[in-house]
Amino acid sequence: MYFCSMGLLKKILDFYLDSSIHVALAVFAFSWITLIEFNVPFDNVILYFIFYASIIGYNFVKYFGLTKFHYRSLATWLKVIQLFSLICFILMCYYAFQLESKTLLFIVAFGIVTFLYAIPFLPSKMIYDSNKNLRNISGLKVYIIALVWAGVTVLLPLLNNNHPINTDVILTVIQRFVFVIVLMIPFEIRDLNYDSLKLATIPQQIGVKRTKIISVLLLMVFFFLEFFKDEINAYHIIILLIVTFISLLFLVFAKQNQGRYYSSFWVEGIPVFWLILMMLFF
Numbered sequence: 259m260y261f262c263s264m265g266l267l268k269k270i271l272d273f274y275l276d277s278s279i280h281v282a283l284a285v286f287a288f289s290w291i292t293l294i295e296f297n298v299p300f301d302n303v304i305l306y307f308i309f310y311a312s313i314i315g316y317n318f319v320k321y322f323g324l325t326k327f328h329y330r331s332l333a334t335w336l337k338v339i340q341l342f343s344l345i346c347f348i349l350m351c352y353y354a355f356q357l358e359s360k361t362l363l364f365i366v367a368f369g370i371v372t373f374l375y376a377i378p379f380l381p382s383k384m385i386y387d388s389n390k391n392l393r394n395i396s397g398l399k400v401y402i403i404a405l406v407w408a409g410v411t412v413l414l415p416l417l418n419n420n421h422p423i424n425t426d427v428i429l430t431v432i433q434r435f436v437f438v439i440v441l442m443i444p445f446e447i448r449d450l451n452y453d454s455l456k457l458a459t460i461p462q463q464i465g466v467k468r469t470k471i472i473s474v475l476l477l478m479v480f481f482f483l484e485f486f487k488d489e490i491n492a493y494h495i496i497i498l499l500i501v502t503f504i505s506l507l508f509l510v511f512a513k514q515n516q517g518r519y520y521s522s523f524w525v526e527g528i529p530v531f532w533l534i535l536m537m538l539f540f
Contacts, residue, residue, distance in 0.1 A: 282312035288411035
């Protein structure tokens with residue numbers, strides 16, 4: 259009975275990860291953190307939209323090729339993910355109709371980037387293989403993802419609530435951009451065993467050790483940028499320090515042969531932990 263229960267829990271966890279619920283929860287957490295940081299009331303419309311849109315976007319990017327070329331022979335688990343994604347799409351549309359017009363304009367821009375990230379459209383000479391999309395341009399992947407995450411989780415929640423885009427907001431966008439790059443490094447290190455060398459990821463270009471050193475410097479930039487803001491909160495500084503330290507630990511212990519859930523669950527769960535701290539202190 260124990261092993262049956264463990265097997266069921268593992269299947270549930272794997273579906274939770276494979277269907278992009280966990281990564282969407284991380285995006286959701288980042289967006290809520292933004293609202294808390296700028297003293298904006300909880301906005302369920304934009305937050306739930308971001309959550310469901312993240313599931314759609316990530317599942318589209320991950321499974322576009324599989325569904326395009328192997329539709330008739332899809333595994334049962336992938337069909338379930340397709341059905342789940344359809345439900346999320348309907349819910350995303352429901353919340354989209356309640357958003358501000360200017361928010362929708364920014365969403366269209368980020369949606370186009372996501373679309374081009376997965377759909378082949380570039381000339382063959384720009385990339386290394388037949389997958390002519392933004393994802394496969396050498397060295398660009400991590401920066402595109404960080405840019406989209408920063409824009410979606412900082413700008414969208416504030417724009418939908420008519421918050422002015424001031425210096426503090428811009429600094430938060432930069433912080434979020436830098437932090438997402440750092441969070442992606444354990445993934446990049448893990449994928450050294452699988453990524454083509456022509457992808458030119460950061461660890462491929464400068465090695466794991468130098469990548470970690472640069473990431474530590476980026477974490478320092480992420481933390482100390484907080485002191486350049488006009489409004490500084492002592493509790494937020496403490497939380498930021500805790501989050502920085504935990505991220506540093508996950509970064510230091512990241513390796514190529516890491517556990518199945520090291521990056522995909524624990525590292526990606528750091529924004530959720532950050533949100534819990536924010537809710538406890540604020």
